[in-house]
Amino acid sequence: MSYFRPEIERMEGYTPGEQPLGGKFIKLNTNENPYPPSPSVAAAIRSAIESGLARYPDPLARAFRERAAALLGVEPDWIVCGNGSDDILTIVTRALVGAGERVRYPYPSYLLYGTLAAIQGARCEETPFQADWTLDDAFAAPRPDLRCAFLANPNSPTGTVIPPERVLEIAERLECPLLVDEAYADFAPSHCVDLVRRNERILVARTLSKSYALAGLRFGYLVAQPPMIEQFRKVKDSYNCDTLSIAGATAAIDDQDWFRHNRNRILSTRGRMTDRLRRLGFSVIDSNANFVWAEHADRPARGLYEQLKGERILVRYMDYPGWRDGLRISVGTDEQMDAFFSLVKAMV
């Protein structure tokens, strides 16, 4: 007999992404920031260590929520913090979706939405993007058993974005919450935080992993109307954010100059990288994120991925059945991209 819920038994075993523990790799596979976080992050963490680790952290991460609220133009009670935005997505799914109920998300998109739904014993409805990367009204159609729709915006792996006015339209047609996953929004021309005031069903998730270069720290947050936040708080572990990550995350969002400087460098590199890939015969989707999706007419993506890995450059090979396969390449420093291109040139 099995001790586990049948939904868990049925799931695929977890395969962690490639996070090489040693050796010199150029890592362009998990959309980390190629620049370090603000120096004030290390200073804040060192100071938090001095203040002591023996006591529990602030369960409400008030220091962070106050600064983030000021930055976003909301009040602190519009924000709940998480141990990375994966924790936020987990909390939202557990709070909204019961066994046999349904979630919806576009295809292709972030794989975690399906995993979280599976853990709840829920059904998944994958709505394909249109050819121009818009979403038609099938994505916005209400149905009684639909409990949450997820929209990565910008989307991964495509880097495409649904404009805020269309997101609002979708939320207004849907009768369930719409989780707008803005992990990459800092690299895009628009975001949806301002929509949260206009529709209680709009929930915006953010992370400090990408644009603030803090993937190692695990810090994310959700912006939603206070009555929604109150319910989500019931589901989170009491002390889900630790003392050091609260201190580091607060320092990071306080250094907007550092953030903007590195974001702008990444956007410039992304532009040059897109041009160079296209000149080498890749078809590249215009990206609004810190990665690009690239395919080559003559060279299978998997082979390119493996050749590059042999040269200690990691990109992400992704295969979406029914859609296509290709490479999702994170934007590195200009120097890293030069190393990448000097190899790719010889491969295509």
Next chain:
Amino acid sequence: MSYFRPEIERMEGYTPGEQPLGGKFIKLNTNENPYPPSPSVAAAIRSAIESGLARYPDPLARAFRERAAALLGVEPDWIVCGNGSDDILTIVTRALVGAGERVRYPYPSYLLYGTLAAIQGARCEETPFQADWTLDDAFAAPRPDLRCAFLANPNSPTGTVIPPERVLEIAERLECPLLVDEAYADFAPSHCVDLVRRNERILVARTLSKSYALAGLRFGYLVAQPPMIEQFRKVKDSYNCDTLSIAGATAAIDDQDWFRHNRNRILSTRGRMTDRLRRLGFSVIDSNANFVWAEHADRPARGLYEQLKGERILVRYMDYPGWRDGLRISVGTDEQMDAFFSLVKAMV
């Protein structure tokens, strides 16, 4: 209409424990360690900061698991790590318990078991302790819809312990997993890690919050047989432990001298504190943890709690309906306990 699962709507709003953000309090209310963690923890964290925070952490926390496995006499694949042991309890509950199924735990005990079951839409069966703090066979009785039994051992708020031979007996009668929550086991004369080899249903949860003085860091782990670990891994967030907590936790368990020295100081203080409380007319349960449960025949516990709080000493007032109310007082330093007693003396 509500967007939330009825189980969530029905739950009480979350009330965080008293974690004063400022001011000088003597904190004897949340069983934190009164001594700081090993100095090697700060050194390891500083060095991890230098290595960078922009990259994702090791999803499997291999460094920690290797050292913990060596210490416990198991292999690394017998361990999965969590963002505090609350994360471990959450993972176990989500993996095992579906809506309408049942969990069992003793009464009075740790309140989180009931909360986690409620989030799953499961039923709770609370088995009262016997007068001598043992558990009778009702706790061990199998039933088809029972999916997990939780046993805080030592128990909170009582500090009492069920000996390993009885834990094994219980696990052998139960047909579902038995989660032995050993948050306080480092302060007890026995533990159940060795039982994990003898029965696949025994799962042992540990935390570094109490005995390693790292409540602020959030790090816990589960010891179980590898096929069980494999299933639990499917449920955890991929990057549930951050770079700094993995580094700090690994350094902490590597410094066993520091750990033993402070553990022994706490045990000595606990003995003296128990005697002094009894001399002041308190009835105190013999404790195997880093706190004691105390009641006074003439002085209501809530009043004592409030008087102490007015003097900036926090203890935990707890009221278990159908059992009783009392004070759960964490073991502080001798100096903190002197300050405590100089006030309490005048109150009783």
